[in-house]
Amino acid sequence: DVASTVHRVVMEALTNIRKHAPACRTVTVRVQVEQRHVVVSVDNDGVARPTAPPGYGLTGLKERVTSAGGALRAGAGSDGIWQVHASLPLTLPLSRAEAA
Numbered sequence: 001d002v003a004s005t006v007h008r009v010v011m012e013a014l015t016n017i018r019k020h021a022p023a024c025r026t027v028t029v030r031v032q033v034e035q036r037h038v039v040v041s042v043d044n045d046g047v048a049r050p051t052a053p054p055g056y057g058l059t060g061l062k063e064r065v066t067s068a069g070g071a072l073r074a075g076a077g078s079d080g081i082w083q084v085h086a087s088l089p090l091t092l093p094l095s096r097a098e099a100a
Contacts, residue, residue: 001068002038002068002088002089002090005064005065005068005070005086005088006031006038006040006086006088008061008064009040009042009061009065009072009084009086010029010031010040010042012057012058012061012084013029013042013074013084014027014029014042015057016057016058016084017042017044017046017082020046021044021046021047021082022046023046023047024044024045024046025045025046026044026045027042027043027044028041028042028043028044029041029042030042033090036089036090036091037070037087037088037089037090038087038088038090039085039086039087039088040084040085040086040087040088041083041084041085041086042083042084042085043077043081043082043083043084044081044082045081045082046082058072058074058084062074065086065088068088068089069088069089070086070087070088070089071086071087072084072085072086073085073086
């Protein structure tokens with residue numbers, strides 16, 4: 001499940017770059033496996049175009065990452081580079097029924 005979610009994060013970020021930042025010149029994708037987490041970062045130097053109506057891609061992605069026990073951030077950094085950053089645990093959180 002974690003690998004599938006990591007793949008989805010990267011695909012959604014790349015799709016958004018193609019749709020909303022066509023003048024983007026540089027994209028950096030990083031996947032780091034740490035002891036207990038996988039960290040995914042997708043950065044680009046494009047300027048996003050406004051969309052009408054806004055889509056649900058990042059909202060759905062945040063729900064997916066959160067349901068796996070992780071966290072997702074998306075937005076422009078202080079340097080103006082758009083960033084999608086997700087951190088996912090390598091073990092799934094136990095449901096209340098499993099923990100009992």
